[in-house]
Amino acid sequence: MSVLTRDEAQTRAELLDVHRYTIDLDLTRGDDTFDSRTLIRFAARVDGDTFVELKPAELRSVTLDGHPLDPEALDGNRLPLKDLTAGEHELRVDARMRYSRTGEGMHRFTDPTDGETYVYTQLFLDDVQRVFAAFDQPDLKAVFELSVKAPQDWTVLTNGITEQADGVWKAAPTPLISTYLVAVAAGPWHSVRTEHRGLPFGLHCRRSLAPYLDADADELLDITRACFDRYHEKFDEPYPFDSYDQAFVPEFNAGAMENPGLVTFRDEFVYRSAVTDTERQTRAMVIAHEMAHMWFGDLVTLKWWDDIWLNESFAEYMGYQTLTEATRFTDTWTDFGVTRKSWGYDADQRPSTHPVAPEAVDDTASALLNFDGISYAKGASALRQLVAWLGEKDFLAGINTHFARHKFANATLADFIDNLAAATDRDVHAWADAWLRTTGVDTLTPRIAPGEHGTCALTVDRAGSRPHRVAAGLYDRDLGDDGGQLVLRERLHLDLPQTDAHPIGKRPALLLLNDGDLSYAKVRFDPESFETVRKELSGLPEPLTRAVVWNALRDAVRDGELAPGAYLETARAHLPLETDLAIVQGVLAFASTYITDRYLTPEERPAALATLSDLCRDLIRRTEDGDNPGLRL
Template structure:
């Protein structure tokens, strides 16, 4: 059965006709202990503005029975049940079964391989609640939800509204009756269940809960203090910033297996338990956990309490949360360099996406929900976050905070549009934001900022996308001079508001380097003046501060992306920065970036030399690391790049230590280079308590340049889809290795065969499998053309992801063929 996607016109028509009073949803998980079935009864009470009119309710599960005011309804078609001749007030009852709980959307049954325990989670964004029970699955039809869940007696059930009343049921089961939620969109609801390990704590008047599968109980206990501290800090920050405390005393966070990312369900956030690594987290991993926690928490206000009316404003929902998590992290937690981490990871991805073929305005018309699923991307998240940071700079933080407080007070528990937000910010700041909104939100592409040295000082030149007028924006430019010890010292800084193509800067002439966007306040690519190009490429590491160094790295990376710098130049610049970097949270992403440049962008004849240089840098960082976390990060990167004696030394070190994560990485590198690793991997698998250790062992097999290992990895990863979605990228990266063209060649053709069906399993798996499985080697422009041709009839999310990634691979191919600069 083809499941139809809700169009905007249909949603508007239905919202004008229907008001939902409440949902009463009964969920039966008892069949999941030994089978795949989730059984639900959804009772929807709603009114109709035009009695006698008809509409439909969404239900893509198997419908057992459906009645409207006691009258049987015909079978569904296209995931919809027709509702004819509505009364002024109606009661709809739909009994349904969802059996595709292994790979289908909406609900998932996961089995922990380490102990056989079963866990179930739901995740509904953007419109996947309909795959589990009947509902009006659109964001502006908000209503209270009351969940009653029957589950095995040994299980714990979590949902939005906090504590439930429980009662025993015959046959070793229990029933959980949850209070009504506040008015929520269907995609903001959740029910999770399983034999969870639980940690609870009272913090600042809140009842905070953490849950994870039993096999990860030691890790949850180890990390609980930090997670709960961050949770309390975030709740306090947002309560002050929005002048509205989170209105529910209980706030739960549930870490579940085989999940991708995290989801902001009201009062009950669901996480991938990949965030609970048995290995001690690195600084970058700790910062990422903090930012994800604060991102999902920001959605409690922006997304749940106030919800965007339709998916054309989806960007605002996600961009705001991504902006807010960095705002909160720097102001309220120990992660005061969070904006540097944003620049080092998310913003670099956004610059690529915004200059590629899938660039789009941050706000754009969305015809149906299928299109909405295709814009969960780097423009929605990191570019959107950067644009909102620029907005806060443009209106001032005090006015921004006042405007947000007014926004939540005015629209709590309702739905809004972009205009509602910008109107309150304009009121609070006294600034006309029409030009700002048109430039930043309705126009695709990236501004370009360049510098020209003049006799009276430097002049900033700014162009908008396509060479037109620049967007209105506030930014800083720093003037740097060389010091006697060879460093760079900022001797002056100018804050400017760009209002046209040419802006004189109040900076003295004669600086050795003028750094455009010095504090990274705006979203624009920058270029140094011609005389400063070499200084930027060779002296970026000497800039005094994580943000200026990050801006330099971003500039060099963009120059590589556009063909204005070679891979060797970029690798040297990033390698030099990471060798001297003092901000722990960006060391790991910079090492990853340097590894990507040498592995994916460098010409084949230069790859070995650049890799050797990077390996030497990693060893120096590890041996001189000021603390174990920095050493661990450097050794991880060394495990990706080492060969010969350096790899043997690292292998001997890891075998004598207890860092199992590093041992797995070293074994994968050993296997990639054709060394014997299978026996050691089997022994490590038997000794490793990590429930996902089997995936790490699969990475070792996937990396080996032999037909048997590749075939086995492809079967598990692609044919069976047995790898948790959070691990797909790592297994795929181990599978597609440079220098293994002969053994990999058949799989490039197999990827082409997958394209039409890559959307199965929902939005997140579709993006992950489409992007991560695309070959980076053994391909040429003709292959990419063929892949895009096969994607013409695929789901929008597949087509969009493939188009974006194919463009990046084309740029890699051009960089590899340049070969003009020796390492």
């Protein structure tokens, strides 16, 4: 099968305007295949040749403007359309298509619990060709009108509101969307339905999971409503589709997919046993992330796959930020710092690293390689840094300009930066070059020099090339009756590179760069601060501050500047006192997966495993005894 190249996509986009797809699917034809009939109305701007993509089990017939084409002309996944004349055209394709059992195209699943069967689409990037014929690239948006024949006891969900008559479900025509965003989910779904702000909302899962979905439905809908309302406070453009369904589907390869109006989630998010609050927070973040895509990804779509970060980084940033602002999950950036940023840091220090926004992605196969911690976590960190640098007011003004200029169309990085620049006097283009076109992680190291009368001054060494707006947290020891705590004296806001020394008064017990985790950088400690961390880390008052410290220790181990055993000793001393479960999980994961399994010698490993076992027993005991309520289920 041929992959689509960037040059081919540009050539086709210059030739064609695609208006409307009318798609008829018949899901009653058996367990292995389904029927797919497609009518594509499009226009050629000039005379020329092109092709349409399709991966059929059998191509029965093709007609162009009423004239039959030879089905045998199908070459792999490409059907040539030769000698097109300038003007309007109609292409009709009748095909038999295969169900997938591996998650792409039209996936079919039979529930072993009750024997019920479900199908759903996952068309991302280039898998629409497994369901219907298409000019399959993101910048050839069109209206999609779907009709689906299904067994009598099935419900069919699509991107919009559907009506059913005699086993045939007809969906309202979509606004202009990209081919990879078309969605169908069909089966005997269990559904929970409501309305919000005049729009139908729905939750759906297979019938065997009905009791578990019902138990969590109020929580899921509350989060959905809260995020929906918060996005409408942030964005000038209203939600652009006619309904909002969330379907929890089986055997899903990804975490979720942002199909407009019909978001699909892996049905492991329908919890079947007791889970931690951190797991509920993760599910809530995925809900917020996918909803953000309704604007950034669905309303405004990338022009080509080199700008995938415009989808994923934005949704990642906005999901965490909006969840923090609109729901009871107010410490989401701690979870991001511990679990997601480490994903970005690791990916960015491998030989396979790439810029957040690559200069060019040559084809669709190459595009898949960029779905990693850089496009998600590093890109979201860069956006968080951009907000800290621009201010949220100017950032949102630029975002809303972007939506207004490109709604139901496509945009590039250059468009995005131009729209942000229109809202500020700052040089956003230079910022983008420094942050989005480069690779690697900067390292920030504090230098504290003594001055007169017991005062000190701070300078920061920067190994790297990016500008950073960061906070330096100054922490003193609590000298009160309780003791054992570190108290924030002040957060200094620094723009790096900084050449002048910054007065900081008396020497703090701990100086922490990037306090608040607003930038993407590795941070180091001065010697006295490092000793404070080793002895008093659990005395820091805020979980996000502790997450920054744990990340710094992790990076020091990874870079060979801190002995693995020293990290494990610090975890043994302070993790039993930790109240944030995301931190506990992140530290334990690093300690077990990297420290004990990879970084220690065979001779050192038994003692390290014993230490880790003692640590876990201590955590469990303190949880059971009620000493650490933050870690309970």
